[in-house]
Amino acid sequence: MALPIDPLKILIVDDEPLNILALSAVLKSRGYLTITAGSAAEGLAFLKKDKEIKLILMDMMMPDIDGYEATSMIKHDDLTSHIPVIAVTAQAMSHDKEKCLAAGADDYISKPINVDELTALMAKYL
Template sequence: MLMNKKILIVDDDPRNIFALKLTLKARGYTVESCTMAQEALETLKSGSQSYIVLMDMMMPGIDGYEAVRMIRNTSEIKHIPVIAVTAQAMPEDRQKCLEAGADDYVSKPIDVDLLIMAIEKIS
């Protein structure tokens, strides 16, 4: 389990954030959240915490694909693990997320066991 890392949930739907926070906190994780990609980038750049990012890929404005590319192209945060979280569940969607720079992919509705395995695999 992650003792020194926080999970940053980036999702424009507060209901998704609420459900994920409850689930992850119940399993002992420390969780923060943002509703916009730009806010997430600023949080990550602050450098005060070590994060794993759960990135919703379908958001207004800067979508998750662009946000992941921005993370990967920013030297001080490019090492941060990102798990793509999306309702798009076709095989080509997984590949698109990985090509954008995500370390792993979990489809919605989220299977919590698969999410925890993905988090532990990249931490």
């Protein structure tokens, strides 16, 4: 697979360090630049200062501000509403997908993540 000339910047928001490590490694190997946040609050702070983020992978089950609330905040902010958010969650029932989309997520993928499925999904928005 050819690497992009200008790597696209992806924000990964997840409270599990191993999930962040695995996603970052896979995306970097495919030519993406990743920024990681261990909480929704940290992810929201990155969005305020980094205008080059092209897509967000948002874990939905986090303490404090969960991914549903964070996604809603992103989509209701004129400065960030254009950034695609893909919900990443272990919750795999059809009503869970509906809940993610209702919060404003552009799409949804369940854990464990199929890398080919994820990159195809990301390509749809990038």
